[in-house]
Amino acid sequence: MAPGLNRSVAEDAPLLALRGIVKQFPGTLANDHVDLTIGQGEIHALLGENGAGKSTLVKIIYGVMKPDAGSLRWRGQEVAINSPAQARALGIGMVFQHFSLFEALTVSENIALGLNDPKDRENLEGRIAEISSRYGLPLGPHKAVHDLSVGERQRIEIVRCLLQNPKLLIMDEPTSVLTPQEVQALFATLRRLRAEGCSILYISHKLEEIRSLCEAATIMRLGKVVAQCDPREKTARELAELMISAKLKTQDYSQKHSAQGPERLVVSKLTIRSNQQFGTDLKEISFAVKGGEIFGIAGIAGNGQSELMDALSGEIPAGAPGNILLDGAPVGLERPRARRRRGGCFLPEERNGHGAVGGMSLAENGFLSAHIRGALGRFGLINRRRTQEFAAKVISTFDVRTTGPLAEARSLSGGNLQKFLVGREVLQQPGVLVISQPTWGVDAGAAAAIYEALVALAQAGTAIVLISQDLDEILLLCDRIAVIAAGRLSEAMDVKDATIERIGLLMGGTQTGREEEHVVPA
Amino acid sequence: MLFRLEPRGERSGFWSIGSPVLAILLTIVTMMVIFALLGKPPVQGIETFLITPIANVSGLSSLAVRAAPLIMIGAGLALCYRANVWNIGGDGQFTMGALAGAGVALALPNGAFWWEYPLVLALGVLGGMVWAGLVAWLKLKFNANEILTSLMLVYVANLILVWLVTGPWRDPQGFGFPQSAMFGAGATTPDFGSTSIHLGCALAPVLALVLWQILGRSVLGFQLRVVGQAPRAARFAGFSNARLTWIALLVSGGLSGLAGIIEVTGPIGQLTTTITPGYGFSAVIVAFLGRLHPVGVIFAGLLLALSYLGGDAAQINLNMPNAITGIFQGVLLFYLLGADVLILHRVRRIRPRATEAA
Numbered sequence: 082m083a084p085g086l087n088r089s090v091a092e093d094a095p096l097l098a099l100r101g102i103v104k105q106f107p108g109t110l111a112n113d114h115v116d117l118t119i120g121q122g123e124i125h126a127l128l129g130e131n132g133a134g135k136s137t138l139v140k141i142i143y144g145v146m147k148p149d150a151g152s153l154r155w156r157g158q159e160v161a162i163n164s165p166a167q168a169r170a171l172g173i174g175m176v177f178q179h180f181s182l183f184e185a186l187t188v189s190e191n192i193a194l195g196l197n198d199p200k201d202r203e204n205l206e207g208r209i210a211e212i213s214s215r216y217g218l219p220l221g222p223h224k225a226v227h228d229l230s231v232g233e234r235q236r237i238e239i240v241r242c243l244l245q246n247p248k249l250l251i252m253d254e255p256t257s258v259l260t261p262q263e264v265q266a267l268f269a270t271l272r273r274l275r276a277e278g279c280s281i282l283y284i285s286h287k288l289e290e291i292r293s294l295c296e297a298a299t300i301m302r303l304g305k306v307v308a309q310c311d312p313r314e315k316t317a318r319e320l321a322e323l324m325i326s327a328k329l330k331t332q333d334y335s336q337k338h339s340a341q342g343p344e345r346l347v348v349s350k351l352t353i354r355s356n357q358q359f360g361t362d363l364k365e366i367s368f369a370v371k372g373g374e375i376f377g378i379a380g381i382a383g384n385g386q387s388e389l390m391d392a393l394s395g396e397i398p399a400g401a402p403g404n405i406l407l408d409g410a411p412v413g414l415e416r417p418r419a420r421r422r423r424g425g426c427f428l429p430e431e432r433n434g435h436g437a438v439g440g441m442s443l444a445e446n447g448f449l450s451a452h453i454r455g456a457l458g459r460f461g462l463i464n465r466r467r468t469q470e471f472a473a474k475v476i477s478t479f480d481v482r483t484t485g486p487l488a489e490a491r492s493l494s495g496g497n498l499q500k501f502l503v504g505r506e507v508l509q510q511p512g513v514l515v516i517s518q519p520t521w522g523v524d525a526g527a528a529a530a531i532y533e534a535l536v537a538l539a540q541a542g543t544a545i546v547l548i549s550q551d552l553d554e555i556l557l558l559c560d561r562i563a564v565i566a567a568g569r570l571s572e573a574m575d576v577k578d579a580t581i582e583r584i585g586l587l588m589g590g591t592q593t594g595r596e597e598e599h600v601v602p603a
Numbered sequence: 604m605l606f607r608l609e610p611r612g613e614r615s616g617f618w619s620i621g622s623p624v625l626a627i628l629l630t631i632v633t634m635m636v637i638f639a640l641l642g643k644p645p646v647q648g649i650e651t652f653l654i655t656p657i658a659n660v661s662g663l664s665s666l667a668v669r670a671a672p673l674i675m676i677g678a679g680l681a682l683c684y685r686a687n688v689w690n691i692g693g694d695g696q697f698t699m700g701a702l703a704g705a706g707v708a709l710a711l712p713n714g715a716f717w718w719e720y721p722l723v724l725a726l727g728v729l730g731g732m733v734w735a736g737l738v739a740w741l742k743l744k745f746n747a748n749e750i751l752t753s754l755m756l757v758y759v760a761n762l763i764l765v766w767l768v769t770g771p772w773r774d775p776q777g778f779g780f781p782q783s784a785m786f787g788a789g790a791t792t793p794d795f796g797s798t799s800i801h802l803g804c805a806l807a808p809v810l811a812l813v814l815w816q817i818l819g820r821s822v823l824g825f826q827l828r829v830v831g832q833a834p835r836a837a838r839f840a841g842f843s844n845a846r847l848t849w850i851a852l853l854v855s856g857g858l859s860g861l862a863g864i865i866e867v868t869g870p871i872g873q874l875t876t877t878i879t880p881g882y883g884f885s886a887v888i889v890a891f892l893g894r895l896h897p898v899g900v901i902f903a904g905l906l907l908a909l910s911y912l913g914g915d916a917a918q919i920n921l922n923m924p925n926a927i928t929g930i931f932q933g934v935l936l937f938y939l940l941g942a943d944v945l946i947l948h949r950v951r952r953i954r955p956r957a958t959e960a961a
């Protein structure tokens with residue numbers, strides 16, 4: 082059955098209408114009388130700063146949370162959506178900002194678990210293959226989820242929704258971790274879905290994306306709806322200003338820092354077998370980063386970025402001590418704590434359960450990676466006062482919206498937690514900072530603040546390795562760039578010589594068999 | 604079905620405390636039903652089981668004596684479980700602790716208390732640690748599941764105990780009974796005054812409080828909690844999983860061993876073939892009922908101790924088998940695990956027309 086067909090309901094009623102939705106958390110009014118109307122076959126953007134209440138609102142629509150007040154009309158009929166299963170039965174699908182996948186299970190098992198109806202599970206693998214090729218979302222149905230990169234995990238969630246022919250698809254920051262090519266493929270998918278009559282509620286901080294994709298937008302600030310507009314008629318800057326109420330200043334980060342220091346991080350012939358079953362082995366990776374330099378590593382998710390991060394941070398030991406030199410010291414076999422003592426700081430891309438522990442407070446999460454350099458412990462005991470002060474400092478310096486250092490990490494909005502984690506590493510004054518996807522899910526204002534912090538750190542003499550799938554970000558910040566593909570790192574090039582085309586070729590060109598999937602822009 | 608469980612999307616603070624309370628209430632109701640089915644008056648039955656045993660001073664002191672090993676073992680297990688290490692072999696570690704300490708006590712029957720007693724206790728701790736250390740080694744070296752190995756080592760320890768007290772360590776003056784000689788004064792746990800309360804009864808809550816502080820305030824405790832909640836984050840922070848597994852097992856094994864040696868040098872006074880009525884297994888319930896929190900473990904330990912006394916009382920006063928203790932504990936664990944679902948889920952009435960066909 083085509084998703085748009087419906088017989089029983091008035092054609093002119095909007096697909097979904099929310100009125101006066103209120104949701105109160107301890108210390109935060111996350112939704113304050115929110116109204117939202119989504120028409121049939123419309124791609125509707127939901128915009129707002131980190132912590133504005135977007136994820137909370139869509140969780141209410143999807144039945145994950147209960148509103149304290151307000152009503153919800155689905156095709157003109159008042160409904161109470163009490164559970165995701167019920168939302169799915171109505172025809173609402175959702176791709177979460179934080180994925181809800183079972184690590185130990187395979188891709189197709191995870192998808193099967195999200196389906197209500199046993200008959201949906203028939204010939205599941207064939208249908209997964211069909212959807213993933215039709216929409217350009219490559220997936221191996223037999224891979225175990227714990228071996229997948231963030232980008233691949235996201236594809237599972239998207240495919241899981243599409244399998245159910247939704248009438249409303251909610252996407253909470255779906256493109257944060259996709260490459261430009263993947264984004265284009267996804268947009269083609271979404272436009273096709275719209276043509277088929279499916280509506281899409283789309284949350285993103287990437288305003289240009291929204292302008293090219295969406296025909297209506299609702300803008301939230303501090304839990305309230307502050308504007309409704311047609312994003313195609315606004316500039317990205319106007320949209321951003323609606324969100325944050327202040328004027329944005331344009332930044333040019335290049336030329337502010339120059340690599341003049343000694344080489345602080347030298348990686349030579351780093352070869353590592355991935356510790357994960359379907360991971361990517363690293364093959365003879367070599368590069369060097371000087372103090373004051375920002376070195377960018379571009380590439381499509383799952384090409385060895387997470388292994389490289391683990392090898393640099395010490396989670397996976399290198400083959401020999403000399404494979405990695407940190408300020409001249411051979412640290413290839415040292416553990417993460419020893420590397421931190423020498424001035425290394427690291428932030429992996431995945432925040433839930435890797436960079437942060439969701440069930441612990443921000444203070445404890447600060448302690449997690451900063452206790453050595455921040456001297457937050459003493460005589461084997463946690464120095465609570467210093468630990469809380471450190472967290473409070475991160476919170477205030479990076480404008481993290483939260484109730485304080487004792488808030489649980491999982492109570493923060495996605496972007497705010499990211500700001501906290503970046504701040505945690507930056508404030509440790511590292512000699513070498515390796516950071517992956519630093520602006521994943523943060524709003525434009527916060528991204529600018531993070532960029533400024535990184536640049537300031539480089540100016541102070543830190544060597545920074547920036548692993549990112551966001552080419553704009555890499556081109557904006559980095560002095561030199563290399564591309565990782567299938568576990569190999571390309572020659573480093575100066576940012577002046579780097580063009581999107583050249584990087585795109587390196588991303589796809591060296592990998593056999595993946596060219597068709599990741600079309601290189603002409 | 605009229606009701607359905609549905610994820611809350613977050614932990615309910617109310618139900619993490621409310622669940623054990625609900626479980627206890629349901630257990631009491633169920634016990635009353637069981638008493639009734641067995642033809643005993645339910646109210647009197649539950650009174651005999653839960654109230655009579657502690658209605659006087661001597662009952663209260665027996666409660667303390669029974670609770671001491673449960674609290675010691677349970678607190679260690681709580682720490683272990685927090686670190687995601689599932690040691691269920693407390694009983695074996697208890698037995699090996701008792702054996703290691705008793706070996707010294709039997710070899711040196713005339714030692715002076717001030718040096719022999721600490722030595723005996725230290726060996727008790729060591730014995731438990733070795734037995735739990737075996738579990739750690741098997742887990743880390745061969746990736747053997749600790750639930751299985753720790754459980755199987757319980758049976759091994761018990762066989763060693765039986766062999767020793769029926770063979771090499773049997774009391775030559777014991778008329779052939781399978782038991783060792785009584786320990787000397789230098790290896791006897793001191794009592795307080797005329798009651799049966801002994802040093803271990805005071806030590807157990809103190810140790811639980813110490814563990815609480817370690818878990819909450821020390822870097823080590825922090826590491827154990829992180830490795831339990833998010834192993835990848837522990838790796839990211841550089842906390843060694845192997846080291847923490849060792850520590851968790853050695854601490855819980857040491858505490859079980861201490862409980863064992865105190866039990867045999869105190870209330871029992873010698874080795875017999877039955878030095879534990881399953882304290883190590885009851886302590887698993889204690890740890891969960893106490894919400895894996897050392898302070899909660901103190902209360903849970905008292906309740907489970909009461910179930911042992913209640914079993915004795917039911918046997919004497921109501922002429923019931925003392926398997927009633929095991930039933931009580933099993934029912935309690937059953938309800939507790941069931942009620943714990945409410946921490947992450949809520950129960951909702953299903954209205955007939957709520958899910959219209961898509």
Ligand SMILES: Nc1ncnc2c1ncn2[C@@H]1O[C@H](COP(=O)(O)OP(=O)(O)OP(=O)(O)O)[C@@H](O)[C@H]1O
Pocket residue numbers: 106107109110111129130131132133134135136137138178482483491492493494495496497522523524613
């Ligand atoms: N479970 C929770 N407990 C307490 N506070 C919460 C909880 N979930 C969200 N909040 C708070 O509600 C506010 C809105 O959060 P929400 O996740 O909806 O923001 P968002 O608009 O999605 O932001 P982002 O762009 O960063 O993802 C935040 O201040 C957040 O800290």
Ligand SMILES: [Mg+2]
Pocket residue numbers: 135136137178253494495496
């Ligand atoms: Mg969000």
